[in-house]
Each structure stands twice: as C-alpha cells, then as structure tokens.
Amino acid sequence: MSRIGKLPISLPAGVxxxxxxxxxxxxxxxxxxLKQAVDQDIKIRLDDGTLHVERPSEQKRHKALxxxxxxxxxNMVIGVSEGYKIVQELVGVGYKxxxxxxxxxxxxxxxxxxFFELPQEIKLQTxxxxxxxxxxxxxxxDKQLIGQVAAxxxxxxxxxxxxxxxxxxxxxxxRRKAGKAAGxx
Numbered sequence: 001m002s003r004i005g006k007l008p009i010s011l012p013a014g015v016x017x018x019x020x021x022x023x024x025x026x027x028x029x030x031x032x033x034l035k036q037a038v039d040q041d042i043k044i045r046l047d048d049g050t051l052h053v054e055r056p057s058e059q060k061r062h063k064a065l066x067x068x069x070x071x072x073x074x075n076m077v078i079g080v081s082e083g084y085k086i087v088q089e090l091v092g093v094g095y096k097x098x099x100x101x102x103x104x105x106x107x108x109x110x111x112x113x114x115f116f117e118l119p120q121e122i123k124l125q126t127x128x129x130x131x132x133x134x135x136x137x138x139x140x141x142d143k144q145l146i147g148q149v150a151a152x153x154x155x156x157x158x159x160x161x162x163x164x165x166x167x168x169x170x171x172x173x174x175r176r177k178a179g180k181a182a183g184x185x
Contacts, residue, residue: 005066009051009074012081017051017073019044025073029080031141032121036072039065044073051077079141086150090134092157092165097126097134104136108157108167116153121145135170 011017015029023038038044042065045052051073055066078084090097096107102118104126118124118138122145125137136153140146150169159166161177168174 003067005053005055005063005070007070009053009070009077011049011051011077015077015081017046017077019046025076027073027076027080029077029141031080031083034076034080034142036069036076038069038073042066042069044069075143079143083139083141084143084146086138086146087170088136088138088150088153088167089170090136090157090167091159095134095157095165096128097136098128099124099126104153106153106156109165114156116156118149119145122149136167 012029015027018026018028019038020026023040023042023044025036025038025044027034027036041056041062043054043056045054053066053070053073055062090106090108092109094107094109098105102120102122102124104116104118104124106114106116108114121140121142123139125139127135127137138146138150154167154169157166159168159172159174161175162179164174164176
C-alpha cells in the first residue's frame, strides 16, 4: 500500500468536493475553485468530511497514480482553504522590482528592463525597503501554477555561486564557491 496514497484527506470547514462521472474532482473553498482530472482506474470515496483515494490493484502503474492523485487533491484542498505564498528576494546591486497590478517589472542588470505578465489567479506584491533586498511576494490557491511562475521568475537571473547575486527564494541556502587563489607561488 502506498504510504502517501492510503492517508485520508480531511476537509476543513467551508471546503466542498465533488467527483463527476468522468472522474473530474472539483474542490471549492473560500479562496477559489480548482479542478483535476483523475485516471479512470483510481476511485475517490467521500465519507463524512474525509476523502479516500483507492486503487484497484497492486500494479506498478496503479501504485504510482495512487500517491500522485492523493497528493494533488490534498494540495487542492489546502490551496482553496489556506492558499500558498512564495517570497523571492533580488540580491545584487541595482536590482529592482516593481509592479502595476499583475505586470511585474524587473531591473536585473541587463541592458533593458524585463516585463513579466502574471496570470489572474496570482496576487503579486513587491516590497522595496532601504537597506534590504527588493522582495517579490506571490500568493495563489493553485500550488502548481504559483510554483511554475516562481520558477520562471527565478530563471530570469539565477543566483550565481561566487557572489550569490540573482533571484532566490527566501530562506534558500546557496552553495558558495571560493574565487581563484590570488598569486599562489
């Protein structure tokens, strides 16, 4: 039995789950609504406030799908009830971030500014304080979407290993490299 797949999913207050005939799970909550298509072999059972994901056999494919869909549905339930938040820092001299609605403007040391349009499901906030690194805060109910957008923003200027300049997640620890040895004779 899959250790993750066999865990029940408890539904918080205000969250409702519907499973349609063609195995599409719809989760509604105070933060929004999410849908996920589930493989036809995997069964989803709803028992007074808890959700159970079941597989029909011990095939390797069924074992893999069992844990996968349980995790996806659990992430959806947390997203519509609490939401997800990702904080990124811009480390480097002259690096700036500002926004107008969902349009993010980044100055990352290139010859031009980068304009990045975010999806409507994501709330964007930028903070620039004196003496601190500029910060980008992303909030959404969709964990997959917010993770993908955060990775795309980070890929615009990945942290380099010598000085640590670039866009990094808050609390991320980078492996730093020593520079070249100066004049060792």
